[in-house]
Amino acid sequence: MRVALFVTCLVDLFRPSVGFATVRLLERLGAEVVVPPEQTCCGQPAYNNGDFETARAIARQVIAAFDGFDHVVVPSGSCAGMLVRHYPELFRDEPETLARSQTLAARTRELSAFLAESGGDPVVDAPFSGKVAIHDSCSARRELGIHAAPRALLGKLAGVESVELKEAETCCGFGGTFCVKYPDISARMVTDKADAVIASGADVLVSGDLGCLMNIAGRLKRMDSTVRVYHLAELLAGMTDAPGIADPDKT
Amino acid sequence: MKPTSAAFSDNAHRALHDVTLQQALAKAGVGFVEKRRAAVSDLPEFAALREAGRAIKDHALAHLDHYLLRFEQQVQASGGEVHWAETPAEACAAVLDICTRAGATLVAKGKSMVGEEIAINDALETAGFEVVETDLGEYIIQIAHEPPSHIIAPAVHKTRKQIADLFESLHHQPGLTRPLETVPQIVDEARQILRDTFLAADVGITGANFLIAETGSTVIVTNEGNGDLSATLPRVHIVLASIEKVVPTLEDASVLLRLLARSATGQEITSYTTFFTGPRRADDPDGPEQFHVVLVDNGRSRMLGGAYHEMLRCIRCGACLNHCPVYSAVGGHAYGWVYPGPMGAVLTPLMVGLDEGRPLPNASTLCGRCEEVCPMSIPLPQLLREHRRQEFERRLAPPRSRWALATWAFFAQRPRLYRWASRLGSLLLNKSSGGRGRFRSLPFAEGWTAARDLPAPQGDTFMAQWQRRKPHD
Numbered sequence: 145m146r147v148a149l150f151v152t153c154l155v156d157l158f159r160p161s162v163g164f165a166t167v168r169l170l171e172r173l174g175a176e177v178v179v180p181p182e183q184t185c186c187g188q189p190a191y192n193n194g195d196f197e198t199a200r201a202i203a204r205q206v207i208a209a210f211d212g213f214d215h216v217v218v219p220s221g222s223c224a225g226m227l228v229r230h231y232p233e234l235f236r237d238e239p240e241t242l243a244r245s246q247t248l249a250a251r252t253r254e255l256s257a258f259l260a261e262s263g264g265d266p267v268v269d270a271p272f273s274g275k276v277a278i279h280d281s282c283s284a285r286r287e288l289g290i291h292a293a294p295r296a297l298l299g300k301l302a303g304v305e306s307v308e309l310k311e312a313e314t315c316c317g318f319g320g321t322f323c324v325k326y327p328d329i330s331a332r333m334v335t336d337k338a339d340a341v342i343a344s345g346a347d348v349l350v351s352g353d354l355g356c357l358m359n360i361a362g363r364l365k366r367m368d369s370t371v372r373v374y375h376l377a378e379l380l381a382g383m384t385d386a387p388g389i390a391d392p393d394k395t
Numbered sequence: 396m397k398p399t400s401a402a403f404s405d406n407a408h409r410a411l412h413d414v415t416l417q418q419a420l421a422k423a424g425v426g427f428v429e430k431r432r433a434a435v436s437d438l439p440e441f442a443a444l445r446e447a448g449r450a451i452k453d454h455a456l457a458h459l460d461h462y463l464l465r466f467e468q469q470v471q472a473s474g475g476e477v478h479w480a481e482t483p484a485e486a487c488a489a490v491l492d493i494c495t496r497a498g499a500t501l502v503a504k505g506k507s508m509v510g511e512e513i514a515i516n517d518a519l520e521t522a523g524f525e526v527v528e529t530d531l532g533e534y535i536i537q538i539a540h541e542p543p544s545h546i547i548a549p550a551v552h553k554t555r556k557q558i559a560d561l562f563e564s565l566h567h568q569p570g571l572t573r574p575l576e577t578v579p580q581i582v583d584e585a586r587q588i589l590r591d592t593f594l595a596a597d598v599g600i601t602g603a604n605f606l607i608a609e610t611g612s613t614v615i616v617t618n619e620g621n622g623d624l625s626a627t628l629p630r631v632h633i634v635l636a637s638i639e640k641v642v643p644t645l646e647d648a649s650v651l652l653r654l655l656a657r658s659a660t661g662q663e664i665t666s667y668t669t670f671f672t673g674p675r676r677a678d679d680p681d682g683p684e685q686f687h688v689v690l691v692d693n694g695r696s697r698m699l700g701g702a703y704h705e706m707l708r709c710i711r712c713g714a715c716l717n718h719c720p721v722y723s724a725v726g727g728h729a730y731g732w733v734y735p736g737p738m739g740a741v742l743t744p745l746m747v748g749l750d751e752g753r754p755l756p757n758a759s760t761l762c763g764r765c766e767e768v769c770p771m772s773i774p775l776p777q778l779l780r781e782h783r784r785q786e787f788e789r790r791l792a793p794p795r796s797r798w799a800l801a802t803w804a805f806f807a808q809r810p811r812l813y814r815w816a817s818r819l820g821s822l823l824l825n826k827s828s829g830g831r832g833r834f835r836s837l838p839f840a841e842g843w844t845a846a847r848d849l850p851a852p853q854g855d856t857f858m859a860q861w862q863r864r865k866p867h868d
């Protein structure tokens with residue numbers, strides 16, 4: 145089974161450990177993981193800012209780079225949603241590329257959905273114990289319908305007590321460039337989310353999307369919260385010894 | 396109403412710092428969401444109903460000309476009159492003309508969003524007519540001289556205290572309870588004050604939730620009964636309706652009514668659902684002498700068949716407002732015109748122009764909750780993106796953000812260069828974070844760091860580290 149990893153621009157730039165956690169989980173399923181070098185970003189910044197031409201150019205690049213694999217796995221609901229839901233919309237009027245985008249869409253899975261569907265047991269039962277809250281990204285929840293998968297995976301970790309956030313369906317306020325275009329409103333939304341995380345009594349917050357996590361972690365740190373924040377992949381791969389998102393380096 | 400949508404950022408900023416407004420919004424928001432959730436989960440066939448409702452609207456819109464003409468015929472057959480208005484000015488002129496011919500002085504008005512859209516109250520008052528809003532929420536904002544902040548709960552931005560103060564300062568007739576403390580006391584007082592209006596009004600204006608082609612009926616739903624009194628007691632009844640409200644049959648309307656009540660207020664059915672068909676007949680004990688329907692286009696026929704066609708399915712339930720995290724944070728007035736929230740962010744640029752309405756489609760995280768709860772399955776995020784596409788093509792965004800996007804796009808399409816530049820950025824940022832793992836502030840990232848820390852990159856990029864790892868595999 146050849147699996148191509150679409151690592152996503154945020155993981156590539158900010159948190160490569162999520163990429164390595166993803167590779168570890170996939171390899172435990174027996175996959176041969178390939179990282180196509182021609183990947184940069186899924187094109188959402190262009191798409192969501194109305195530059196459909198650039199979005200198409202980047203989509204073509206991704207479609208070419210990820211051609212021919214059994215599966216394409218993305219450690220982000222947002223970027224997976226772009227490949228699965230929006231690439232075909234972008235090529236509505238280009239039959240040939242549309243067909244290729246549909247092939248890619250059919251092979252592409254968000255990481256937790258892929259792991260849950262695989263039927264294998266990729267999870268590393270690390271000596272972690274504590275209360276873990278899950279934040280569902282809006283794109284994972286609504287564009288891809290992912291809800292049970294991350295919870296089922298967390299359930300495999302003996303030391304994890306899962307807790308749900310109040311108003312879990314509400315957006316954290318990241319929204320790509322929204323958070324810098326409308327910083328006041330975004331701040332209000334992320335404050336509500338951080339309050340919900342703190343109120344849940346969780347020791348650790350996880351999500352499948354680094355965008356949400358950077359947003360929420362950044363707010364939690366600003367509020368001097370001790371909640372540690374990881375990508376779901378890091379927790380599942382037993383990599384929570386490393387500093388959480390926005391935590392200082394270990395000395 | 397002069398739009399202030401272009402000033403959305405400033406409006407939102409003020410709203411976020413308005414303590415009273417935030418109290419009112421916090422109180423209203425959760426209630427709507429929970430009531431809808433309960434109503435929808437109590438109805439196993441909700442999803443099927445939603446499909447049926449969508450099909451009805453799609454069919455009606457595909458044959459809009461046919462059903463509108465059929466509606467007109469049936470209104471005429473029942474003794475009423477239809478007035479076609481392409482613009483708000485034409486619509487107002489039609490209403491003024493009817494009022495003038497009726498020798499009216501006082502107009503009792505039920506709630507109508509298209510009335511807000513065409514600013515009918517301003518037109519009537521300028522022409523010397525007295526207009527009294529009879530929906531409690533509309534009455535409150537009328538006496539407060541404010542526009543509505545929600546399409547089904549126009550005064551949702553006001554606290555009980557603010558409303559009590561407003562009533563106490565304005566209503567001075569004997570027998571009123573002072574001080575006003577409870578909601579029932581407030582409602583009772585409004586009833587007492589408005590009763591005289593219903594009895595004295597010459598003309599009653601109502602909106603319409605649906606128009607029924609097969610019978611020429613107009614339908615309104617209310618929870619106060621004010622619509623019925625506005626329509627039946629005055630001599631003349633004028634219905635203001637936009638053209639997309641028409642559906643073929645009574646049966647169709649019943650499907651949509653079931654969706655509307657649950658989506659809007661979480662009710663199975665609203666307290667009053669009234670079908671008006673023509674004026675008083677010879678053997679009717681009551682009812683108006685004249686029945687007029689003013690059909691308003693105001694850009695809707697241009698939406699037909701275009702990129703925003705699906706927006707015409709909207710039945711104005713307000714669910715997208717109630718579930719929108721941005722609306723919940725800033726309230727309706729920040730949107731700066733008649734329609735707020737996700738549906739407003741789609742409609743406003745179409746009705747007042749993209750130059751004025753430009754911020755609204757951008758003020759969304761595209762979280763998709765609006766589409767999820769929309770009883771008409773309108774792809775609101777996609778329609779917001781469509782506005783952004785137009786904005787991009789017309790180069791309306793500020794130069795700084797266009798320049799940033801273009802720079803990013805240049806690198807994103809050149810993977811080798813991108814890998815080099817992203818490595819440089821990651822390493823530099825990591826270095827300058829000094830092992831603290833985050834930044835409290837950073838030049839060019841003030842938008843982010845004003846309220847939250849920015850996590851620092853861990854070090855080298857994934858792609859670079861992966862290249863190094865490979866030989867060891």
